[in-house]
Amino acid sequence: MSDWQRVASAADVRDGEGLPVMLGDTPIALYRVDGRIVAIDDVCTHEFAVLSQGFVTDGIIECPLHAAQFEIASGRCLSGPATQDLRAYEVRLEGDDVYVALTSGARS
Numbered sequence: 001m002s003d004w005q006r007v008a009s010a011a012d013v014r015d016g017e018g019l020p021v022m023l024g025d026t027p028i029a030l031y032r033v034d035g036r037i038v039a040i041d042d043v044c045t046h047e048f049a050v051l052s053q054g055f056v057t058d059g060i061i062e063c064p065l066h067a068a069q070f071e072i073a074s075g076r077c078l079s080g081p082a083t084q085d086l087r088a089y090e091v092r093l094e095g096d097d098v099y100v101a102l103t104s105g106a107r108s
């Protein structure tokens with residue numbers, strides 16, 4: 001069973017950009033992908049850049065520092081120099097409130 005934490009209002013999650021939020025002590029980012037809200041780690045697995053400051057194109061986030069690419073819906077690393085996937089988190093909507101599970105692992 002997961003513990004859930006409210007992290008944002010759904011209205012604040014906009015198409016084409018990441019919304020950085022904290023999940024406990026962990027920086028994560030919320031994105032809209034095909035109309036649904038997803039949550040992934042906000043720190044690049046290469047050298048710790050903040051990914052929500054990067055560039056979103058067609059469901060992919062590109063790291064602002066060295067241009068590694070990750071699939072937003074799953075956190076999967078698509079191109080280097082990063083080699084490790086990002087963690088993805090379960091997301092639940094209650095009205096306009098976005099809740100994220102405190103445990104990771106929701107891959108789609």
Ligand code: FES
Pocket residue numbers: 044045046047048049063064065066067068080081082
């Ligand atoms: S810090 Fe993200 S690719 Fe280097």
